[in-house]
Amino acid sequence: MNKYFFLIIFFLGVLPKSFSQSNLNDYSYVIVPEQWGFLNEKDKYQLNSIAKFLFNKHGFNALFSQEAMATNRCDGLFAELANRPGLIKTRLAVILKDCNGFEVYRSPEGTSKLKQYRKAYQESLRMAFEHFENLNINQKD
Numbered sequence: 001m002n003k004y005f006f007l008i009i010f011f012l013g014v015l016p017k018s019f020s021q022s023n024l025n026d027y028s029y030v031i032v033p034e035q036w037g038f039l040n041e042k043d044k045y046q047l048n049s050i051a052k053f054l055f056n057k058h059g060f061n062a063l064f065s066q067e068a069m070a071t072n073r074c075d076g077l078f079a080e081l082a083n084r085p086g087l088i089k090t091r092l093a094v095i096l097k098d099c100n101g102f103e104v105y106r107s108p109e110g111t112s113k114l115k116q117y118r119k120a121y122q123e124s125l126r127m128a129f130e131h132f133e134n135l136n137i138n139q140k141d
Contacts (some may be wrong), residue, residue, distance in 0.1 A: 024105060024137050029061040029076040030096065031068050038083040045118045047125055051079060051094070054129040059137035074099035081125070082106075089113055090120035094128045107131045 032052045035042045043049055048064070055062035068076065077096040084091040094107040110127025114120040 024060075024077070024096070024135065025139060027075065027077050027098075027139060029063050029068065029071065029139065030055050030079050031065050031076055032062055032079045033065055036081050036083075038081070045121045047081070047121055050122060050125055051081070051129075054126070054132070055079070058129065058132040058135070059139060061139045077104060082109075084109065090117075090124045092121065092124040092128050094125075094132075 032048055032055065034048055035044070036047060039045070039047070052062040052064065062079075063071075063076075077098060080095040080097060082093040082095055084093075090112045091109045093109045094105075095103060096105040098104050107128045108131055110124040110130070112120040112123040112127070114123060
């Protein structure tokens, strides 16, 4: 009886993963939010605009959340930024999640030692996006 129970649990855990999209090229677009969770204004330090530009530059079809109203939610990815605060460095990592909230990709952290917030966030975001260059992304339309 225990063997069947564990077998059923195993298949229920494996089946959803086998039908999910695993390659970043399989998704149609990336939705960039208009405000990151760790900031208190829309497009503060122009991080959202720069993120959308960098996604498009590296082969993604990036959209702001208002532009993606008429699209199928599970055809795309959702962008997030992970901000790890520190006294000396500003650190950001780009996270891509699917429609179920599962993390599909996390970039290595981009770091900056600049003291001005605008320049530090922008530099660390650009450094985090450097790793997308080697992925050769070409999302379908």
